[in-house]
Amino acid sequence: MINKNIDIRDACFEEVYKIMEKDKNVIFLSDDIDAFVLQKIKMMFPKQYINVGVAEQNLMDLAAGLATCRKKVFVFGICSYITSRCFEQIKFSIASMKLPVVIIGVGAGFSFPFDGPTHHGTTDVAIMRTIPEVAILNPCDAQSSAASAKIAYKSKVPIYIRLDKGVFPQIYNSSDDFKKGVKIVKPLKEINIFSTGYMTQQAVKAYAELSSRELKIGLIDIFSLKPLNEQKLKEIVSISRKVIVLEENSAIGGLGSSISELIGKYRIKTSAIYLAIKDKQFM
Numbered sequence: 001m002i003n004k005n006i007d008i009r010d011a012c013f014e015e016v017y018k019i020m021e022k023d024k025n026v027i028f029l030s031d032d033i034d035a036f037v038l039q040k041i042k043m044m045f046p047k048q049y050i051n052v053g054v055a056e057q058n059l060m061d062l063a064a065g066l067a068t069c070r071k072k073v074f075v076f077g078i079c080s081y082i083t084s085r086c087f088e089q090i091k092f093s094i095a096s097m098k099l100p101v102v103i104i105g106v107g108a109g110f111s112f113p114f115d116g117p118t119h120h121g122t123t124d125v126a127i128m129r130t131i132p133e134v135a136i137l138n139p140c141d142a143q144s145s146a147a148s149a150k151i152a153y154k155s156k157v158p159i160y161i162r163l164d165k166g167v168f169p170q171i172y173n174s175s176d177d178f179k180k181g182v183k184i185v186k187p188l189k190e191i192n193i194f195s196t197g198y199m200t201q202q203a204v205k206a207y208a209e210l211s212s213r214e215l216k217i218g219l220i221d222i223f224s225l226k227p228l229n230e231q232k233l234k235e236i237v238s239i240s241r242k243v244i245v246l247e248e249n250s251a252i253g254g255l256g257s258s259i260s261e262l263i264g265k266y267r268i269k270t271s272a273i274y275l276a277i278k279d280k281q282f283m
Contacts, residue, residue, distance in 0.1 A: 011142035013037035015149035031077035060089035067099035079105025079121040095133040102152040109248030117281040126253025135159045136225040140200040143172040164198040181224025192218035195246040251276040
């Protein structure tokens, strides 16, 4: 069981640390950004850690080169930079070659609220969804964050993990089946909330408030944004009179778009409310 009081970033990196202890072919690349457990990784595995500096496009090409040499590469940086700035490198150097590079982005949504639109992670999901070979995981607590590192290590395809920062209440247990990509956090009702990442934490608070008003509502966390567990989500949406999608991505291209596409694909008769970030940049 993961320490409940650990930062969601460190929960992921602690798992990476354990992996690096056993596998000397694992290489960790950073774009000059830090986290508490990374200090330990740098100290204990100096030959497996490279700080490329503020040169994210070079970072991705280096990751691709190392991966072709059969290294398992973890890349870490601010999500707004390592997705939008590196789109071409990820698409052609990594994804088109089907190299199983793990890209970890910190700063999902407004994790860095005072740094302006350059640091706001509000379009990264939309960007990464457009690259066919890339999987996307969006953990909401320390347990799911650690699980994402384990899944990514074993992945045969490129995978993007988006992280918030801070310590959050536990939602997942070590016994949960993370391969499903979905967890029913609160029992299903006629009205169900679909949320992901940090917004699942907010959805739990909303659930408590609504329950106190005797409003019956269910809650589902989407851990795997891509691929979606379409079969499970189809079952849930089909029994829902109304679905509410809650996310910290742009209203275009994120979880709301995925759920809308699913509703259209299977011609499900339900109504939906999408709560996301407006299609604008916040200065």
